[in-house]
Amino acid sequence: MSLPPTSFVGVSTFSDSFQTVLERTFNAASLPVTNLQTEQTILQSRQVELGNLEGDLNKLRDVFNTLGVSGAQGTVKVTSSNTSVASVTRVGTPEPVDFDIEVTSAADKARETTAVGLTDVDATALSSDGVYSLTLGSSSETYNLLTVGSGRTAGTNGSATPSPKVSVDVAFSGGLSGSISAELDSFFVASSAPSTVGAGDQVTVSFASVDGGTNETITTDGLNALDDADAIATALNDKIALNANLNGKVSFSAVGGKLELTVSDSAGTGFNFTSSSTGTTVTGLESGGTAGGHSAAEIAAALNASVQASSTLKAAGVRFSAYGGEVRVEGDTAFDITVTDNDQGTGFASGLAGVHSVAGFDNTLAGLRDAINAGNLDVTATLVNFSDNPAVGDYRILLSSNKTGSTTLTLKDSSNGDLITTSNQGVDAVFTVNGVQITNSGNTISDFAPGLSLTIVGAGSTRVAASNDQSGTSSNLSDLAAAYNTVLARIGQHIGKDAGVLSGDVLVREAQATLRAIAGYTGSGSIHSIAELGLELNEDGLMTFNAIKFASTAASDFNGVKDFLGTTTTGFIGASRSRVADLSDPVNGAIQTAIDFIQESDASLSKQITALQERIDQRIAALEAQFAAADTLLAGLESQKDLLTQLFKPQSSSSN
Known part of the structure; x- marks a missing residue:
C-alpha cells in the first residue's frame, strides 16, 4: 500500500500549504483502496471460516467412512488369543467363527552354507573346473563359470580338406542376443x-x-x-x-x-x-x-574376430581364449551360450559344442554368488565371513530358498561332490485346526476360511475367532456424536446476534440441513432411528451417545444394527456420508467451490489494489514535482519583494 507523502520541504512561505494539499489529495485517492482492502479482509475471513467448517465436516465424514468400511466387512472383528503363535487377517466378509489352533512348527526357508571356507572372495574357487550344479526341489541349474571345452586342431596341407569348410557356431542368449561363426580348415x-x-x-x-x-x-x-x-x-x-x-x-x-x-x-x-x-x-x-593350423588359441582367435564384428557382443566384453589347451569364453556381463559344430566327425568341434551354459562370471566365491543370483532358481546367495580373525578370512556362501517349506537344496561340483551343508532343508508349517492336522509349505493360508487369512508364526496354541464387532461399533458411534457436535458448534458461531462472517451464508444453512438429515434418518428394518442405537439429541441439539442402550440393542438384534447402519453406500451411513460429502468433498464439494471462488476474487482484488496504489503514487509524485517548481518560483518572488520593500523604505532624518 502507498504511504502518505513525507513532509514537503520548501523554501517559500507556502510550503506548509503544499504539504496540506498533498495529504488531502492522498487521502481522497486512497479511499477506494481502503474499501477494497476491507472487502479483501472480509473475503479472507470467510475463506478461513469456510475452511474450518469444511474441516469439521470432513472429520464427520471420516467417522462415517470408518463405520462404512466396517459395515462392508460385515461389522465383524477378527482376533487371535496368542499372536506369537498365529495371526488372522480379514480379507473379505467373514461370518462369525471360532477355531482352536495348535502349531507344531512354522514354515521356514531352506538355508545352507558352503562347507569349506576360503580366505578371499575374488581369487580362489570352490572347484577348479568352474562347474557347479545347484538343485532346489525338482529344479536344477548348472553353472559353468569357466565355460571351457577341448579345442581341436586342423592342418593346412593335404588332400582331404572338407568342403565346405567346417564351422563352429556360437549362439548367445540369457542376457545377450546374436551369434557368431568361425570357419576352420582340415587336418x-x-x-x-x-x-x-x-x-x-x-x-x-x-x-x-x-x-x-x-x-x-x-x-x-x-x-x-x-x-x-x-x-x-x-x-x-x-x-x-x-x-x-x-x-x-x-x-x-x-x-x-x-x-x-x-x-x-x-x-x-x-x-x-x-x-x-x-x-x-x-x-x-x-x-x-x-x-595343427587351428589349435585352441587359433580357434579362439577366429571366434574373437567374429565378436569384433558384433557391436552388441563387443560392448558386452565377450572374449575367447586358450585355457590349458581348451577354448574358454568370458564376458563382462552374464549370458548363456550354445555352441554347435557343423561336422563333429572331422574333429573340428570347438570343445564347447553342444554346451549350454552361463558365462560372464569368475570362478570365485563372488562369481558363483553372482551366477546363482542371476539364475532362474528361487535361491539367493550371500557372502558371509565366519572368521573371528581380521587378518584371515573364512568366506562362505550362504544359500537361502526364497520360499518357505521343506525341500531339497544342494550345491555340487562336477564330480557330484557336495559343497554345502544339508542340515537345514526347510520346514513346512504343521498345525491342527480343531484337531484336524494341516501341512502347508508357507505360513500364510489366504483361504483359511471365508473372508479370513491365517498366518502361522510359531509353535504353541491359540484361538482364532471372528465375531460381531459390538465394541468397535460402540466406539465409532461415540466418535460420531463427538464429530456431530463439533460441526454443530461451528455452525453456532455464525448464527444469532453475535454471528460471524458466515452469517446468512447459504452453506451454513446447508450444513444445518445436513445435521438435521443425519439426526432424522429413518430406517426400514427392525431398527428405525439412531435413537435406538443410543444416539440422542438433548434440548440444545447436542448429540449424546448412550453406550448402555446401544449394548442392549446390539445384544438382542445385532443384525438389525448392521442393516440399519449399512455401508459407505447404503443405509444410514451411506445416506449421511453422501450428504456430508456434497458439502465437504475437497475437490467437488460446495464449500470447496465457494473457497475457490473466494480465492479468485481475492486475487482479483489484489490486482485492483496494486493498480490503484501505482496510480496514487504516480499522482503524488507528479504533484510533488509541480509543487517543488512552484515553491521555487514563489521563493524568488518573495525575495524580490523583500528587496523592493527595503529599497523604498523611508529614511529617518538625522539632526545637526
Whole structure:
C-alpha cells in the first residue's frame, strides 16, 4: 500500500500549504483502496471460516467412512488369543467363527552354507573346473563359470580338406542376443596311400612345434611287407606313446587308405613335420608339411574376430581364449551360450559344442554368488565371513530358498561332490485346526476360511475367532456424536446476534440441513432411528451417545444394527456420508467451490489494489514535482519583494 507523502520541504512561505494539499489529495485517492482492502479482509475471513467448517465436516465424514468400511466387512472383528503363535487377517466378509489352533512348527526357508571356507572372495574357487550344479526341489541349474571345452586342431596341407569348410557356431542368449561363426580348415591327410612297403622298412617322422617348445623325432620298428595306412599309423602311434613330449599331442590314423595326422590343443599352435623311410616305402606325408593350423588359441582367435564384428557382443566384453589347451569364453556381463559344430566327425568341434551354459562370471566365491543370483532358481546367495580373525578370512556362501517349506537344496561340483551343508532343508508349517492336522509349505493360508487369512508364526496354541464387532461399533458411534457436535458448534458461531462472517451464508444453512438429515434418518428394518442405537439429541441439539442402550440393542438384534447402519453406500451411513460429502468433498464439494471462488476474487482484488496504489503514487509524485517548481518560483518572488520593500523604505532624518 502507498504511504502518505513525507513532509514537503520548501523554501517559500507556502510550503506548509503544499504539504496540506498533498495529504488531502492522498487521502481522497486512497479511499477506494481502503474499501477494497476491507472487502479483501472480509473475503479472507470467510475463506478461513469456510475452511474450518469444511474441516469439521470432513472429520464427520471420516467417522462415517470408518463405520462404512466396517459395515462392508460385515461389522465383524477378527482376533487371535496368542499372536506369537498365529495371526488372522480379514480379507473379505467373514461370518462369525471360532477355531482352536495348535502349531507344531512354522514354515521356514531352506538355508545352507558352503562347507569349506576360503580366505578371499575374488581369487580362489570352490572347484577348479568352474562347474557347479545347484538343485532346489525338482529344479536344477548348472553353472559353468569357466565355460571351457577341448579345442581341436586342423592342418593346412593335404588332400582331404572338407568342403565346405567346417564351422563352429556360437549362439548367445540369457542376457545377450546374436551369434557368431568361425570357419576352420582340415587336418592333414597324406597326398597318397602308402605303397611299396617292404619287410623291415622303417618310417621316420620329425616334429617341430611352431612355438619351438617341442622338437622330436620318432622311428617305427620294422614294417611288414605291404603294410597299409592303418598298420603304419599303429606303428607310429606306438612310438609316440613312448615319447613324453609327443604323447597326447599328435596322433596318426587312416582315412580313405591315407595317413591322417591330427594335433591336440595341448600341442600348442601346431607342428611342422618331415617324413622319411628306408627302402622305397611311400607314406604320402609331404616333407616339411604342417599340422595343427587351428589349435585352441587359433580357434579362439577366429571366434574373437567374429565378436569384433558384433557391436552388441563387443560392448558386452565377450572374449575367447586358450585355457590349458581348451577354448574358454568370458564376458563382462552374464549370458548363456550354445555352441554347435557343423561336422563333429572331422574333429573340428570347438570343445564347447553342444554346451549350454552361463558365462560372464569368475570362478570365485563372488562369481558363483553372482551366477546363482542371476539364475532362474528361487535361491539367493550371500557372502558371509565366519572368521573371528581380521587378518584371515573364512568366506562362505550362504544359500537361502526364497520360499518357505521343506525341500531339497544342494550345491555340487562336477564330480557330484557336495559343497554345502544339508542340515537345514526347510520346514513346512504343521498345525491342527480343531484337531484336524494341516501341512502347508508357507505360513500364510489366504483361504483359511471365508473372508479370513491365517498366518502361522510359531509353535504353541491359540484361538482364532471372528465375531460381531459390538465394541468397535460402540466406539465409532461415540466418535460420531463427538464429530456431530463439533460441526454443530461451528455452525453456532455464525448464527444469532453475535454471528460471524458466515452469517446468512447459504452453506451454513446447508450444513444445518445436513445435521438435521443425519439426526432424522429413518430406517426400514427392525431398527428405525439412531435413537435406538443410543444416539440422542438433548434440548440444545447436542448429540449424546448412550453406550448402555446401544449394548442392549446390539445384544438382542445385532443384525438389525448392521442393516440399519449399512455401508459407505447404503443405509444410514451411506445416506449421511453422501450428504456430508456434497458439502465437504475437497475437490467437488460446495464449500470447496465457494473457497475457490473466494480465492479468485481475492486475487482479483489484489490486482485492483496494486493498480490503484501505482496510480496514487504516480499522482503524488507528479504533484510533488509541480509543487517543488512552484515553491521555487514563489521563493524568488518573495525575495524580490523583500528587496523592493527595503529599497523604498523611508529614511529617518538625522539632526545637526
